[in-house]
Amino acid sequence: MNARGDAIHAIVSVLPDRADDMARLAILLADGEPIVTVIGKYNHGKSRLLNELIGQNTFAVADKRETVKLSDSVHRGVRWLDAPGLDADVGTEDDRHALHAAWLHADIRLFVHAAKEGELDAKELALLAELCADGERSKRQTLFVLSQVDQLADDAELQKVSHAIGAQRRDIALNAVSSTRYRKGLDEGKKLMLEKSGMPSLRATIDAALARVPEARTHETALLFDETREELAQRLLAHERLLDESRETQRRQRVNFDRGLQRVIDKVSGDIDAMLNALGTDHASVPDTAKDAYAITAGKLERAHIQMAYSRACIEIDSFLAGHGVIGLPAEQETVARALNSVMVAVMGVSVKFRKDLRKMFCTDAGRERMQRDFGHYFELSADRKALAARISQSESMLDALNAASHALRALESRA
The missing domain is CATH 3.40.50.300 (P-loop containing nucleotide triphosphate hydrolases)
Known part of the structure; x- marks a missing residue:
């Protein structure tokens, strides 16, 4: 394909409805x-x-x-x-x-x-x-x-x-x-x-x-260039606006997610910190003996209490995540155990029984930052966010193609 053919192909690739016009333009330019x-x-x-x-x-x-x-x-x-x-x-x-x-x-x-x-x-x-x-x-x-x-x-x-x-x-x-x-x-x-x-x-x-043909050809050539240039300009403007809007949506969604998640984490962390500070002797850390296998002990009661507090915190976080479409794991991370294929399990685990583990997760800067970072990672892998990212990528590719087509049209005009 020659330079003229390459240029026309670039234009038709983004303006397929102009295929006949571009074929006609090629005939006119061949003179x-x-x-x-x-x-x-x-x-x-x-x-x-x-x-x-x-x-x-x-x-x-x-x-x-x-x-x-x-x-x-x-x-x-x-x-x-x-x-x-x-x-x-x-x-x-x-x-x-x-x-x-x-x-x-x-x-x-x-x-x-x-x-x-x-x-x-x-x-x-x-x-x-x-x-x-x-x-x-x-x-x-x-x-x-x-x-x-x-x-x-x-x-x-x-x-x-x-x-x-x-x-x-x-x-x-x-x-x-x-x-x-x-x-x-x-x-x-x-x-x-x-x-x-x-x-x-x-x-x-x-x-x-x-x-009258030479004059008509001059008119038609200018007409096809003008119409195509105008349509390319309109498409460029429309896709630039669409890309800006999509990027702004992407940015705003992430800001809202991060702020909302931080509020939830701060809230449940405060609840857990208050609960832990109200506890007395750390019975949960004392292992049960064999004779306590079927008995209700102080350690068992405290571990159950800790697990309930942990579960309530997870439920609040999970409710927030579900509202933002962060539920299941990406397909490549799923396991045969379907019950484990959730973002909450991937980030938080299944259970917590001891004060030190609960405190490390919710009551330290490192623990809260880890939750914020890991949940943010899965937020970006959610279906809606991936679809938005794909639309942005498509708009970027279309803008590149439209700019290439505009350059190709200018090159055709310069040689006309």
Whole structure:
């Protein structure tokens, strides 16, 4: 892929809806021959028309469908494209080729409709409306060609068909032609028949349209650059705001968590400190003897008391953590014992039976700092925080891509 292709790829990667516009821009920047594309329904005389316009039997003409893909020919500095007929097959592949030619390649579109069909059908009307609307935006030209007029009974019928189509689209000029009359006029040297075929008039109209192509291309190139630049700027601004908001949310959540956790830890630590200071003799540290196995001892009572105080403290902390989504362990830390797969167990353990352990955990700066640090660690590993971090990472990546696309667009403009 060349530098231009790389730049367009960078833009399309962040503005996928602009893929066709960027493909068109590549064609414009290549600055090749002006392109005239003939489009219309199957068997409406498109290929025959092109052959007569360029004076060569280049495009296949037959009663059965011949044009199944884009065909082109360069003649006198103009590239002529023959697209498959609309509705030529049930798979609509021909429609895609025809529309591809109309939207991407054509500077001038010859919209061909057979006179014998009468007024335009709904699909033709919709396509013609789109082409005309695009012409207002891009200055690309669409010329309406009413073909095969020789198959009508007389001029009165031609007038009737022209009036019906004119009522459908009052903003278009009809170029009525007959390729058959034109060929016969050439072969037989009949000047009047040549004029009546409408081909000389159509050629003059196309020549006038071709003369306007350079100005139209300049306009369209500037338009595509301006529209793309504006969309990139809007997307950049939107993602910068989103990133700022997400980072602020991330910061605020962490501040609120840390402050709230500290209040809970200070509260339960104060309760435990008061409880420990109110105790007398340290019975819990005295081991029970064998004869005390089934007896209620002072040591057992105190250890139960300490465990209850510890459990109450854990319940208060756990309630706070649950409110912030800090509950289960990350998958990589889980064990087969499901009951142990909780943040509280991972940080605090299962039980505490002795005063010194309870005091170390809740009544020392080191103990409280450890709880604050470890619970903060699991807060960052919670599902909500990981999802927020992922969104921030995605926004950062998108901003990088948008900035790269903006740089690529500037590079394209500098070489245009």
